[in-house]
Amino acid sequence: xxxxxxxxxxxxxxxxxxxxxxxxxxxxxxxxxxxxxxxxxxxxx
Amino acid sequence: xxxxxxxxxxxxxxxxxxxxxxxxxxxxxxxxxxxxxxxxxxxxxxxxxxxxxxxxxxxxxxxxxxxxxxxxxxxxxxxxxxxxxxxxxxxxxxxxxxxxxxxxxxxxxxxxxxxxxxxxxxxxxxxxxxxxxxxxxxxxxxxxxxxxxxxxxxxxxxxxxxxxxxxxxxxxxxxxxxxxxxxxxxxxxxxxxxxxxxxxxxxxxxxxxxxxxxxxx
Numbered sequence: 001x002x003x004x005x006x007x008x009x010x011x012x013x014x015x016x017x018x019x020x021x022x023x024x025x026x027x028x029x030x031x032x033x034x035x036x037x038x039x040x041x042x043x044x045x
Numbered sequence: 046x047x048x049x050x051x052x053x054x055x056x057x058x059x060x061x062x063x064x065x066x067x068x069x070x071x072x073x074x075x076x077x078x079x080x081x082x083x084x085x086x087x088x089x090x091x092x093x094x095x096x097x098x099x100x101x102x103x104x105x106x107x108x109x110x111x112x113x114x115x116x117x118x119x120x121x122x123x124x125x126x127x128x129x130x131x132x133x134x135x136x137x138x139x140x141x142x143x144x145x146x147x148x149x150x151x152x153x154x155x156x157x158x159x160x161x162x163x164x165x166x167x168x169x170x171x172x173x174x175x176x177x178x179x180x181x182x183x184x185x186x187x188x189x190x191x192x193x194x195x196x197x198x199x200x201x202x203x204x205x206x207x208x209x210x211x212x213x214x215x216x217x218x219x220x221x222x223x224x225x226x227x228x229x230x231x232x233x234x235x236x237x238x239x240x241x242x243x244x245x246x247x248x249x250x251x252x253x254x255x256x257x258x259x260x261x262x
Binding site for chain 2: 004005006007008009010011012013014015016017018019020021022024025027
């Protein structure tokens with residue numbers, strides 16, 4: 001890919017998925033739930 | 046023209062979600078009945094970070110973002126837990142926060158040698174798991190040599206900034222697409238998927254692209 005492609009993209013997927021934006025990497029709420037569920041499964045809670 | 050679905054991925058070496066997202070994307074590709082061609086592109090999350098930042102990611106969060114040490118510990122523990130869920134053993138106690146421009150140049154050089162995917166994996170593991178430095182030319186050359194690339198040539202091309210223009214071109218393309226965060230996946234220059242999505246999401250997009258291709262045959 002050498003020339004800049006300017007055609008717009010169709011965005012798919014979960015708009016709240018985890019990303020690093022600038023130098024900050026936020027943790028979405030649903031990931032919190034996933035961790036708690038995993039700990040429950042592992043009897044850590 | 047190859048029948049493989051092309052996936053262009055914008056990513057940074059010190060982006061925790063990029064490594065996690067890579068694993069999730071790979072899980073989707075493993076279940077997909079078709080060929081997928083991946084190319085990684087450069088995205089600098091913190092281009093003003095010095096190569097030899099004097100501190101850990103926790104220090105970085107405290108200095109740059111005003112996050113308290115306790116909050117930083119909590120955040121990094123949570124990310125480490127999520128990484129563990131996809132089989133990655135993040136070790137933030139030994140991570141060297143740095144500038145990743147040279148790592149991106151190395152990824153372009155590795156692509157020219159047909160080894161970009163191996164180099165990407167080595168760099169991410171070096172940074173998040175192995176506690177290796179990924180900002181200095183000599184350290185990057187060591188990592189490149191570990192996957193079989195010519196160490197002295199790597200030192201030469203990084204010193205000469207031979208692939209810096211390619212890094213800048215990637216950044217320009219990201220801006221043209223409106224990419225603000227990473228990881229960001231572009232399928233066939235048509236569909237964009239942002240973030241460390243579940244494997245099922247990536248799989249659905251691959252299926253959609255494949256079905257659309259077949260419908261126009």
